[in-house]
Amino acid sequence: EPEVTQTPSHQVTQMGQEVILRCVPISNHLYFYWYRQILGQKVEFLVSFYNNEISEKSEIFDDQFSVERPDGSNFTLKIRSTKLEDSAMYFCASSRQGGRTNTEAFFGQGTRLTVV
Amino acid sequence: AQSVTQPDIHITVSEGASLELRCNYSYGATPYLFWYVQSPGQGLQLLLKYFSGDTLVQGIKGFEAEFKRSQSSFNLRKPSVHWSDAAEYFCAVGGGDDKIIFGKGTRLHILP
Numbered sequence: 001e002p003e004v005t006q007t008p009s010h011q012v013t014q015m016g017q018e019v020i021l022r023c024v025p026i027s028n029h030l031y032f033y034w035y036r037q038i039l040g041q042k043v044e045f046l047v048s049f050y051n052n053e054i055s056e057k058s059e060i061f062d063d064q065f066s067v068e069r070p071d072g073s074n075f076t077l078k079i080r081s082t083k084l085e086d087s088a089m090y091f092c093a094s095s096r097q098g099g100r101t102n103t104e105a106f107f108g109q110g111t112r113l114t115v116v
Numbered sequence: 117a118q119s120v121t122q123p124d125i126h127i128t129v130s131e132g133a134s135l136e137l138r139c140n141y142s143y144g145a146t147p148y149l150f151w152y153v154q155s156p157g158q159g160l161q162l163l164l165k166y167f168s169g170d171t172l173v174q175g176i177k178g179f180e181a182e183f184k185r186s187q188s189s190f191n192l193r194k195p196s197v198h199w200s201d202a203a204e205y206f207c208a209v210g211g212g213d214d215k216i217i218f219g220k221g222t223r224l225h226i227l228p
Binding site for chain 1: 150152158159160161162165206208215216217218219220221
C-alpha cells in the first residue's frame with residue numbers, strides 16, 4: 001500500500017540552526033501539506049502546496065518557514081532559524097485532490113523535532 | 117470559521133465495553149468529517165470519513181461514526197473495545213479549502 005514517508009523520524013537541533021524536514025508523498029498525489037503537533041496539543045495546519053506554489057498557509061507559517069518540491073518526488077519543510085517553540089511533531093500529508101474534492105489526505109509517520 | 121470540539125480529553129473504558137467518543141464541529145456548509153487515530157509514537161491513521169450519503173459510516177478496526185447535522189456532531193463508536201485500541205483519537209473537519217482542522221483529541225485508556 002502506498003504511503004507517505006518522512007525523514008528523519010527524530011531530529012535534535014540547536015536553537016538558531018536551520019533544519020530541513022523531508023517527505024516523499026504518494027507518487028500520484030498532487031497536493032501536499034505540512035501540519036505540526038506540539039506535545040500535548042492538537043494537530044495544526046501549517047501549509048498546503050499545489051502546482052509548485054503555496055495554496056494556503058496558516059498564521060503559524062511565518063517567514064522562518066518555507067516549503068519546496070525540489071525534484072518532483074520530495075517535499076521539504078525548512079525552518080530557517082529554529083526557536084524552542086518550534087519543537088513539535090511535524091506531519092507531512094498528501095492527497096490526490098484538494099479543496100472540496102479532497103476526501104482523504106494520507107499522513108506520514110511524522111518527524112519529531114526537538115530544539116535545544 | 118471552521119472548528120472542531122472534542123469535549124473529553126481522556127476516556128477510560130474496560131476491555132470489551134462499548135465506546136463513544138464525542139465530536140462537535142462548526143462549519144457553514146456541508147463538511148467533510150474525519151476520525152484519525154494516533155498510537156503512541158506513530159503517525160495519523162484515518163479510521164473513517166464522511167462527505168455525503170449515508171450518515172452512518174463504517175471504518176477500519178470495527179469503528180463507526182454517525183453524522184448528525186441537527187446536532188453538528190460526528191461521534192465515533194465501537195461496540196467492544198480491545199486493549200490495542202488505546203490511543204489518541206482526533207476528529208477533524210475539511211471544507212472549502214485544502215486544510216483539515218483537527219480537534220484537540222481524546223486519549224482513550226483501556227482497563228484490562
